[in-house]
Amino acid sequence: EAEVAQSPRYKITEKSQAVAFWCDPISGHATLYWYRQILGQGPELLVQFQDESVVDDSQLPKDRFSAERLKGVDSTLKIQPAELGDSAMYLCASSSLTSGGATDTQYFGPGTRLTVL
Amino acid sequence: DAKTTQPNSMESNEEEPVHLPCNHSTISGTDYIHWYRQLPSQGPEYVIHGLTSNVNNRMASLAIAEDRKSSTLILHRATLRDAAVYYCILRRYGGSQGNLIFGKGTKLSVKP
Numbered sequence: 001e002a003e004v005a006q007s008p009r010y011k012i013t014e015k016s017q018a019v020a021f022w023c024d025p026i027s028g029h030a031t032l033y034w035y036r037q038i039l040g041q042g043p044e045l046l047v048q049f050q051d052e053s054v055v056d057d058s059q060l061p062k063d064r065f066s067a068e069r070l071k072g073v074d075s076t077l078k079i080q081p082a083e084l085g086d087s088a089m090y091l092c093a094s095s096s097l098t099s100g101g102a103t104d105t106q107y108f109g110p111g112t113r114l115t116v117l
Numbered sequence: 118d119a120k121t122t123q124p125n126s127m128e129s130n131e132e133e134p135v136h137l138p139c140n141h142s143t144i145s146g147t148d149y150i151h152w153y154r155q156l157p158s159q160g161p162e163y164v165i166h167g168l169t170s171n172v173n174n175r176m177a178s179l180a181i182a183e184d185r186k187s188s189t190l191i192l193h194r195a196t197l198r199d200a201a202v203y204y205c206i207l208r209r210y211g212g213s214q215g216n217l218i219f220g221k222g223t224k225l226s227v228k229p
Contacts, residue, residue: 004160033216035217040221041219041221042202042204042219042220042221042222043161043217043219044219045216045217045218048216056216091160091161093160093161093217102147102148102149102208102209102210103149103166103208103210105163106153106161106163106217107162107163108159108160108161108162109160110158110159110160111159111160
């Protein structure tokens with residue numbers, strides 16, 4: 001069964017350092033999402049791509065976060081500089097996005113657990 | 118997007134049925150009801166979704182009230198592997214670009 005791949009699974013960094021996370025969606029899925037999940041809460045959307053274009057990045061802290069999906073396949077999320085409050089799980093998901101987004105299934109990767117010291 | 122309300126936590130015994138409730142009193146006619154669950158240290162996974170009629174799949178059943186203001190996810194025989202946080206999410210046809218808006222969900226504990 002096809003899966004969403006993410007790496008690394010765990011990342012420890014010091015504040016003010018740069019970190020990057022990678023996501024490889026399920027083959028053929030045009031829509032890719034990055035979510036952030038703080039401990040004890042549900043995931044929150046950071047950015048959504050349709051192919052290589054950003055559809056929604058309204059919740060992405062653009063002063064320090066950036067995301068790209070250059071060829072419309074895999075994607076990278078970067079934080080520079082990292083802050084203590086960025087400690088969280090970063091989840092990637094993909095879908096084929098049909099029916100106006102109401103019935104498609106999103107498939108999540110295992111996430112990257114970031115700890116900022 | 119309309120809001121959902123779920124209990125913070127529930128307990129169940131292994132091999133017994135579990136009914137997880139969700140209230141969505143402000144649901145609109147084009148809102149689909151989705152359930153995802155998140156096992157410990159994993160990303161969320163899709164469970165089931167429906168619009169008006171009850172739905173069944175290999176994982177669970179979804180019972181939707183006639184007025185659609187509430188729904189219940191039914192696990193017919195809970196196993197230890199079903200211990201997870203269960204999220205009830207409304208998604209509007211033609212609405213917000215497709216992203217899922219998660220609440221805090223219901224943490225289900227399953228006792229052997």
